[in-house]
Amino acid sequence: MKNFEISQIFRDIADILEIKGENVFRIRAYQRAAQSIDGLSEDVENLLKEGRLTSIPGVGKDLSDRIREYINTGKIRIYEELKRAIPEGLLDILNIPSVGPKKAKLLYEKLNIRDIRDLEDAISNNRLQGVFGIREKTVENIKAGLAIMKRGRERLTLEEAAVISEGFLEALKKSPQVKKISPAGSLRRQKETVRDIDILITSTKPKAVMESFTGLSQVRTILAKGDTKSSVRTQENVQVDCRVVEEKSFGAALLYFTGSKDFNIRLRQIAIRKGLKLNEYGLYKGQKFICGRTEGEMFKALGLRYVEPELREDTGEIELAQKGKLPGLLDLEDIKGDLHAHSSWSDGLNSIEDMAFVARKLGYSYIAITDHSQSLKVANGLSLEDLKKKKSEINRINKKLKGLRVLYGTEVDIDSNGNIDYKDDILKRFDIVVAAIHTGFKQSRQQLTKRVVRACQNKFVHIIAHPTARLWGQREAYDIDLEEVFRAGKDTNTALEINAFANRLDLNDRNCRRAKELGVRMSIGTDSHMAGHLNSMRFGVAVARRGWLSPKDVINTLPLDRLLKEIKKR
């Protein structure tokens, strides 16, 4: 499957063309094609074989030629030429927030900055200031942008980690020596970001497992290779540790390697108080092995209920486990529908029908198509005229479609004063209204808080989407008083969203737990811009679980009729 490689090259080409200052529409054509290719459910090689490349939206004669060239020769001539035109590291500089093509070009031409390292050197030597067009503020912004980007790179998003880990698990399961296998570490606890990936395996032939593991195609370098433990670095430059234990120690090792560290320390203290010893091989009384095969029997022996991995942070869960009062956590299966998704009516890639079809395949009974509203021109926000047409399209689909209801939704913009950009008589016609801030992120804490509170007070707004707007590795959360927002949400029966898109996860786990404490109801939405994104729901559920949420805390666990009733209660 070469889809990802090709879309990546198209994006690189677009970036280089931008730096070179080429025709913006040509650049956009490459970007659009890249996005389409990412959204394909088919292998481009198949499309080539069947002569259907130009059926990809945004791919015409020239770009289909480029795709063919790549599949047949492994290279694209004009890409190779473009790469020679500018240093490779310059493309990386474009990833720094506040640095775009013009500034990258300026830095290169005036200061011969060719990559991030050159840029950092230039900053520390104060060489940036004095360059035409760059003064104090710009330098500050570049510094801050560098920090945000680096933090984003040190840790993987949960989705990136899950994809890499699942690749390893799938490959290793094929090895006959591998009996039990599980991810461990922060990935198993479903933290929103993950540094490296831990995999735990049981086998009677650990050496053979180590051979299989270190020999996998996704491995770029072997960092360590022993009889029962090896570490590798993947093609994506991510460290993966693999350990093999005996079957009888699997539970103990899983417990130990899942962590968190604080949680483990507490468990060991509890063991000591019971005159026991806990380590990664099992629970012992003196020399005598008591248990270790499963986590369940370990918890039981320690006098605790089973603690779900997502809760293992020593923030009160151990006490509740001792009393048997842990909350019953939300599961992916509890989710009845997605309340935040876009279609090609605004800036989504797929039609409403495509989105609905995939939602039904996921077992949902409803999906809200919440396209952007009129003021968000960049995202092709819908005019009043568009709304009529979209509504009748939804009606038509709902008549035809069995087993799933498409909800007529919108993601409206909260303007800089907290007003919504459709009038009430328009708003009241929607099944679902999601409201969010898209501009003015740098307003004061007071102003931002006021905007969101005012949006909650609009009786036609049902959900506040991505309440802090943070984007992992790209943008910090804006400065907002969430306590006040939570109170407004509670008072007005406005749900707050857990945006499940992997680099948002907004609200995050901690905010989510606090919202629940204050009695706010939550909604989990994927913010999908293509059908494939609908699968992100699992990451939103992960945040909810880490935020201690039960099904009753989340509105989209409700069946359709109850959902529609509940959200209208004011």
Added chain:
DNA sequence: GCCGTTTTCGGCCCGACTGTTTTCAGTCG
């Protein structure tokens, strides 16, 4: 470079915000 119930040429997503050799270019969404 794509695309077409006005078009095979001439459109294509544009407004807000920021910082800056202050009347506007660059970046972002």
